[in-house]
Amino acid sequence: MRLRCAGLGVRLDDRPVLRAVDLDLDARTVAVVGDNGSGKSTFARVVAGLVRRTEGALEVGGHDPDADAATHRRRVALVLSNPDAQIVMPTVSEDVALSLRPERLPRTERDRRVADTLSRFGLDGLGDRAAHDLSDGQKQLLALCGAFVRRPELVVADEPTAFLDGRNARVVSDHLLADTGHALVVVTHDLALARRCERAVLFEEGRVVASGASAAVVEAYERALAC
Numbered sequence: 207m208r209l210r211c212a213g214l215g216v217r218l219d220d221r222p223v224l225r226a227v228d229l230d231l232d233a234r235t236v237a238v239v240g241d242n243g244s245g246k247s248t249f250a251r252v253v254a255g256l257v258r259r260t261e262g263a264l265e266v267g268g269h270d271p272d273a274d275a276a277t278h279r280r281r282v283a284l285v286l287s288n289p290d291a292q293i294v295m296p297t298v299s300e301d302v303a304l305s306l307r308p309e310r311l312p313r314t315e316r317d318r319r320v321a322d323t324l325s326r327f328g329l330d331g332l333g334d335r336a337a338h339d340l341s342d343g344q345k346q347l348l349a350l351c352g353a354f355v356r357r358p359e360l361v362v363a364d365e366p367t368a369f370l371d372g373r374n375a376r377v378v379s380d381h382l383l384a385d386t387g388h389a390l391v392v393v394t395h396d397l398a399l400a401r402r403c404e405r406a407v408l409f410e411e412g413r414v415v416a417s418g419a420s421a422a423v424v425e426a427y428e429r430a431l432a433c
Contacts, residue, residue: 207360207389208232209253213262216248223248225412227262235383237400237420238393239427240409247364249409250393254362255279267359267389280308283353285382287365289345290338298324298340298348299333305352323355327381343374350381354388363392367399375399400424 214227224245238246251257252264255271255278264270271278286292295301302320311319324330327347332340337348346366353361363382367375379399382390392399400406406423408416416426 207234207267208265209236209267209391210265211262214252214259214264215261216245216252216257217260218248218257223412224252224259227414229407229414229417231405231407231417233389233404234385235390235403235405236392237403237406237424238391238409239395239397239400239406239424244409245412246393246407246409249407250362250364250391253360253391254282254284256284281359283356283358283361285349285353285361285363285366287368289342289349292349292352293337293345296336297333298329298335298337301337301348302351302355305355309356319355323351326354327351328377343370343377346370346374346378347381350378354381354386358388360389360391363390363394365393365395367394367396397424397428 209231211227211229216224240246255275295304306316401424403420406420408423408427416423
């Protein structure tokens with residue numbers, strides 16, 4: 207997916223959070239890295255259409271998110287670091303089905319989509335379980351189900367492995383990176399996950415200080431961390 211921005215800026219509460227961001231990336235998977243407070247999460251929310259830019263231009267897959275925000279949000283799915291913030295229905299199946307409500311599918315099609323998605327993410331057989339009784343790893347997989355059942359063109363994930371152990375972080379990363387027809391923009395401190403992406407962007411104090419092949423950008427970030 208082509209991601210282009212020129213002079214992109216965002217002010218929140220009259221404070222500059224992103225400044226003069228210029229990017230032109232054509233990749234299916236993009237990692238966004240940087241220190242806390244560097245602006246990377248705000249950038250992800252701008253790409254997802256949840257935060258409007260204050261200035262500059264932005265194209266995501268050839269579309270301006272601000273020109274038709276509702277249409278853009280239908281094309282995009284968001285995954286957060288804390289799955290409890292996304293799980294709202296009492297059972298596993300009900301929570302996944304909630305994501306399909308805007309599509310007004312026939313019940314049989316809805317149930318099939320839910321079952322297929324639960325199976326894909328290794329949660330088959332858990333449809334009637336209380337969603338909040340799942341393990342942390344299972345909850346994040348449930349959050350992925352809620353995102354991917356919609357068949358999004360773009361998944362924006364903000365620290366999706368932050369609260370997971372190594373094994374579950376790898377499972378979640380594998381699902382996010384699998385080529386199932388979606389593009390991925392992932393904000394992460396997990397540099398192993400960042401390296402697995404095609405491209406990476408490094409933010410510092412609201413500005414892009416490096417972008418390009420993920421290995422080179424992650425290496426530049428690690429050198430900065432060592433200083």
